[in-house]
Amino acid sequence: xxxxxxxxxxxxxxxxxxxxxxxxxxxxxxxxxxxxxxxxxxxxxxxxxxxxxxxxxxxxxxxxxxxxxxxxxxxxxxxxxxxxxxxxxxxxxxxxxxxxxxxxxxxxxxxxxxxxxxxxxxxxxxxxxxxxxxxxxxxxxxxxxxxxxxxxxxxxxxxxxxxxxxxxxxxxxxxxxxxxxxxxxxxxxxxxxxxxxxxxxxxxxxxxxxxxxxxxxxxxxxxxxxxxxxxxxxxxxxxxxxxxxxxxxxxxxxxxxxxxxxxxxxxxxxxxxxxxxxxxxxxxxxxxxxxxxxxxxxxxxxxxxxxxxxxxxxxxxxxxxxxxxxxxxxxxxxxxxxxxxxxxxxxxxxxxxxxxxxxxxxxxxxxxxx
Numbered sequence: 001x002x003x004x005x006x007x008x009x010x011x012x013x014x015x016x017x018x019x020x021x022x023x024x025x026x027x028x029x030x031x032x033x034x035x036x037x038x039x040x041x042x043x044x045x046x047x048x049x050x051x052x053x054x055x056x057x058x059x060x061x062x063x064x065x066x067x068x069x070x071x072x073x074x075x076x077x078x079x080x081x082x083x084x085x086x087x088x089x090x091x092x093x094x095x096x097x098x099x100x101x102x103x104x105x106x107x108x109x110x111x112x113x114x115x116x117x118x119x120x121x122x123x124x125x126x127x128x129x130x131x132x133x134x135x136x137x138x139x140x141x142x143x144x145x146x147x148x149x150x151x152x153x154x155x156x157x158x159x160x161x162x163x164x165x166x167x168x169x170x171x172x173x174x175x176x177x178x179x180x181x182x183x184x185x186x187x188x189x190x191x192x193x194x195x196x197x198x199x200x201x202x203x204x205x206x207x208x209x210x211x212x213x214x215x216x217x218x219x220x221x222x223x224x225x226x227x228x229x230x231x232x233x234x235x236x237x238x239x240x241x242x243x244x245x246x247x248x249x250x251x252x253x254x255x256x257x258x259x260x261x262x263x264x265x266x267x268x269x270x271x272x273x274x275x276x277x278x279x280x281x282x283x284x285x286x287x288x289x290x291x292x293x294x295x296x297x298x299x300x301x302x303x304x305x306x307x308x309x310x311x312x313x314x315x316x317x318x319x320x321x322x323x324x325x326x327x328x329x330x331x332x333x334x335x336x337x338x339x340x341x342x343x344x345x346x347x348x349x350x351x352x353x354x355x356x357x358x359x360x361x362x363x364x365x366x367x368x369x370x
Contacts, residue, residue: 020087020114022053026079028093028121036121037094038081039070041109043194044157046229046336050190050221053112055083087218088113088136088183090191093126111136111184140184146175147188156195168192169201173208180210190222197355198229228334234353238262238344239332243322249294251348258290259351259368261361262342264329266298267307269338275358276315283319286365293319298338300325343368 028036040051052068061074062081073079093107107126110119113136120129130137144151150168154160169192176185186209189202203226206219213219232239241249254260263279265272283293295317297308305323312321329335333342343352343364352364 020085022055022081022083022085022112023116024081024112025116025118026073026075026081026121027077027119028075028079029077030124031075031095031121032077034075035095036073036075037070037104038073039092039094039106041090041092041191043191044336046225046334047190047194047222050218050225051089053083053085055081085112087216089218090140090184090187093121093128095124095126098124109140111140113137136183139179139182143175143179143182143184143188147171154196160196162199165192165196165199166201169199169205173201173205176205176208180208181213182209183213185209186213186219186222193226193229198226198233200230202226203230225334228332232333232350232353234350236350238342238348238350241324241328241332243324243328244326246322247320249322253294254292254344254346254348256346257292258346259286259365260292260294260344261365262340262344263293263295264298264333264335264338264340264342265295266338267304267311271356271358272339273311275339276311276317278358279361280315280317282361282365285362286369289369291365291369295319295321296329297321297323298327298330298335299323 024038026036043051048069053064053071054068055062055064055071059080059082061076061079063072064070065072071081073081088111090109091112092109094104097103097105105126107121107128110128110130111134113134117134118131121127122129132138147168150164150171153164154168169189172185172188172192176182179185189205192199193202206214206223206226209219230236237251238249238254240251243249249262263272267273279293283291287293295312297305299305299308300323308321308323324330333340337355339356339358341352341354341358341361342350345351345368351368354360354364
């Protein structure tokens with residue numbers, strides 16, 4: 001019994017050791033008796049799993065929301081936010097816009113670090129004052145200055161010139177070589193992946209970090225995401241997916257066709273539904289030329305499944321539609337947005353993968369048919 005107890009204590013001790021302590025002392029005189037939100041930066045769905053913090057439950061003025069993705073602070077003259085997190089990570093302060101009509105406004109990004117971090121929100125514009133000895137925040141400021149020119153050429157969540165992305169990653173890798181312990185540099189790769197899509201340069205940057213940083217769960221989880229993305233991107237093989245009683249997609253699924261278009265969608269996705277008539281026309285044009293269509297709906301409740309079937313019937317969709325209640329498709333392909341179009345050849349190799357670019361589908365199909 002003593003041995004078991006010792007093992008349990010050792011396990012618990014190692015778990016606590018792996019956690020970092022949050023202790024933010026916040027002053028925000030312009031928001032006293034009002035609310036502020038402590039939130040993570042805007043990212044794509046593909047990396048939201050990396051962000052989480054566990055707040056201590058003994059503070060009635062601070063409460064967690066959105067599955068530990070943020071905190072609501074009822075601002076007093078002195079405010080303390082305490083808890084744990086897996087590694088230093090970026091955050092922002094958020095508040096309703098000053099005019100009360102245009103949604104929310106955000107502060108600049110800052111990093112939560114191990115130990116005590118004193119922050120002042122100095123005005124209604126969410127201007128942050130951080131202590132000069134906040135090491136990771138100093139690193140972040142230095143990094144953004146270093147990347148400034150490269151960042152200016154890129155537009156978040158839009159199609160960018162691959163050479164501009166490659167140039168930024170080259171500059172970022174130089175920074176990492178000189179600063180292998182830099183968590184801001186690590187999160188910059190996460191942010192780039194979220195904003196500009198997958199590039200193989202991200203994978204070549206990861207080995208440059210220190211052994212200590214690479215042991216963090218943040219690093220390990222993101223590394224898994226990149227490996228999945230790399231193996232299921234253009235040139236990779238489409239994975240086998242079991243939809244339970246719905247059936248499955250295997251390599252044999254593709255062997256009877258020159259090309260197969262996989263359409264990943266949801267009933268909550270307006271562009272998916274609005275684009276169905278054009279997708280039906282495209283299917284009519286290519287179904288007798290060796291091109292098969294398969295849809296996968298990201299739905300798990302019966303009402304949503306019935307709605308999906310109704311939408312397909314209304315649009316005269318005649319190809320197979322699977323439902324993915326266990327999220328096998330999204331897990332194995334790191335699918336994080338709709339509509340996602342994946343074109344697969346007869347050997348099961350992915351030849352094209354695009355999010356929300358239906359207008360290019362015909363030219364892509366033509367290219368690979370010929």
